[in-house]
Amino acid sequence: MRLLPGTLRGRVTLVAAVGATGVLVICLIVLFVTLNQQLWSALDAGLRSRAGDLSASVRAGDLAELSGDPIAQLYAPDGRLLSGSVSVRGRLLAPSEVRQVRGTVLTTRSVTLGSGVGRAPVRLMSQRVMPDGRVLTVGVSAEPVHAARDRLALVLFVAAPPLIGLLALAAWTVVRTALRPVAALTREASEISSLEAERRLPEAPGDDEIARLARTLNDMLARLQVAAARERAFVDDASHELRTPIAILRGELELALGAGGAEHEVRHSLLAALGEADRLSRLAEDLLLLARARAGSLIVRIEPVDLLDLAAAEAGRLGSLYMLRTEVSGDPVVADADPDRLRQVLANLVANSASAGARTVRVEVRDGREHITLQVADDGPGFPSGLLTAAFARFTRGDDARTRSASGAGLGLSIVHAVVAAHRGTVSARNGEPLGGAVVTARLPRD
Template sequence: MGLLALAAWTLVRTALRPVDALTREAAGISLLETGCSLPAVPGDDEIARLARTLNDMLARLRDAAARERAFVDDASHELRTPIAVLRGELELALAADRDHEVRHSLRAALAEAERLSRLADDLLLLARDRAGSLVVRTEPVDLLDLAAAEGRRLGTLHGLRVEVSGDPVVIDADPERLGRILANLAGNSATAGASALRIHIGRGPDGTTLQVADDGPGFPPEMLTAAFARFARGDDARTRGAHGAGLGLSIVRAVVTAHGGTVTAANGGPLSGAVVTTRLPRSGAPLQVRGAQGQLEDEP
């Protein structure tokens, strides 16, 4: 009886081995891995038909995800022109009209138009990042000089005390995109109620570190693991008076990834608030994505 039970168990295990393989492969597949599929099972039995059905389902899901990304890309791109026209008309009206109430309304409308413009740009950037088509132009950039210049500008803009320190490091990067990283992080800190910002540039054997720390309340514990997700918003303590869409940190991650780097979020640091640490490759290291002519596509 024991030998019979062992033989039956062995037979069942052998028969279900393809199912186990399909399960392991399916668990590791992401929609972003557009070329991945489940292993084909030979024959025409139930398991073989299950494998073919699952592969057909994965193909449909990939097609749907591609259409979604294309839609967001196209919609964001098409929005930019009418929003730019709207901003221009509002600026002209604001310059010409002298009535106080009208000017107040025009300023409010212009602020909303500028917010829509930033949102359309952000959605376009994220759509390209998700599709793997985000490109950066590169040139030698002195990261310490760039941080000092951006620090002065952002300190005045957001009412922050900004301290910049570290080593002079030249890397191959897109200075506009790196400026966008600092702008997003400074804006987040100001929105959270921080009064001081510390930007530190470090140089190591494996690359360059750009650390931005503030004296605000820090990230909520539940947000630390999802800080860079799209549309992630913290609680009221971290987003006091905020009207953003929760795209700032996801933009930071997209830009850093396009430069071949990594980014992490934490609490504590030199000012006991939020700390965002970016690690960028050394000068001359290959980027993840480059444009054919080294230029940004469809950028104003």
């Protein structure tokens, strides 16, 4: 069974009502106690005044005023009753109580009074009359105080529930007014669809929590719009890259089927089709790698790797493949990394240099205090000026890269970035020294 309301408005209202009820109850209790003390203080003040007058009469030997007082008695030091009011039946204090009086003693008890009154609550003040040490006890009826206290308790008990209800209603109204912009944001957000990526939520005026929430949600929508635009561009670019080799593959196969008995033509067409099939396979693997990196599931198998030896071996192989002059230098350093992924990084960077027209590629390995640096530089034309900021984006190539003669699909540097990021490293691109062309620097953490 749910004890709390299901809505935030209901829960906040309940908490506010409970808190206000607690504060109200405490205030009413403090008010009751304070007024009760004030009533008793006023009663005691009257008793002190009467006791002072009667003490002066007793010291003067005038006991007639004592006999005419409504409630008063005089006791000897040993507890014997010497004189008292004719309206009081019996003793106000027992002998043992008389002997225990030191200074001024205030008590409240039920006393039997004459004239048909019967027993009634009485406030008593007892004090010794010097110099003989007799004890004078003066009393006053406590019924007015009890009656006033009971009426006050009744008034507070009757007034408390309406006050609590008003406080709960006020809390509900305040919370409803405060959360009205949130309800508007909720309705507006529920109406935004993927076809209205540019639509934004209404921003509340001011700089309170609701206004900041609206601005934060609009910023999130803007980021989602940019991400959706990038994904659409990715799908468009992938479709473009896949369309070309598929068309070529289909054309070569149709040519092979129509070649009839010309064996060399059939062989040529099948070899061309095989090349395009390999290109499709590489593109599919690259797209899968990027998808895994984006999902955070790109697996790197960490083991000790001599980076200088790996760079020298891979540079020699790639130089022969792309007809490039390769140079390898740096510090012999062993890093914890995935050797296959690092070979993939070097292969993509060298292939990128070869496609740009470079003739020399220099690979440099440096051992730093916090990072191990792997730098690949070439003597080609470098990155276009407008491409440096987006060099590692997917399907990013130069303006003439989408011609038929362009090699690659614009995924090489994206894969480099994904692999280095999977090693918890960073990668950057620039133009210039040491060979005057493109320079790509990967930094891997030492641990």
